[in-house]
Amino acid sequence: MTDSKPKAVIFDLGKVLLDFDYGIAIRRLAPKVQIPTDHIHTLVNQSGLLHDYESGAIDTDQFFARVQAASGYRGTLDEFAAAFADIFVAIEPMIALHAQLRRLGIPTYILSNTNELAIRHVICHYPFFSQFDGYVLSYEHRVMKPAPEIYAIAEALAGHRGPDLLYLDDWPENVEAARCRGWRAVLHRSPEQSRAAVAAAGLLDADAAL
């Protein structure tokens, strides 16, 4: 048990603040491609293509061109973007937890493996996303979790390191990498458990006293 509270809280985005389902995108794309539905799923979610996109190795135009070449997709980039990115559902208790931390004056950050089309959509549709102090997005830095470099970028952005950072992520590998740097990292399994972990770190005390 440490006696000092974390100075900042860093959130993963996918499956922590926003749930997502690529199946939604697959069903929307299906009428405009020339390959079977399960092949679309493999193409946009399980192939190296999405990794190349989210690691910044290719940009949005290149990603779209590769999807077109592999699937025969017959829509515009705007149509593709709408189908590909509108796959999120807000996890309201976690968004409320973030809002509570903001009210308490605790700096918050996003650390996400993601892509430009997803972030464009999230900015337009989820007002909470603008309320962080900073963002570390894999495609902008050309590095993905759990590589140490992206955690170092987050430390530099937050101006804190080690146990001064509390981190919430749903992927065990990403949590382990954060713990290796000395961060207080929580494997997000449910809003209730993550809220309890944030409270146990002492960060919600002031709100409870209101």
Ligand SMILES: [Mg+2]
């Ligand atoms: Mg996640």
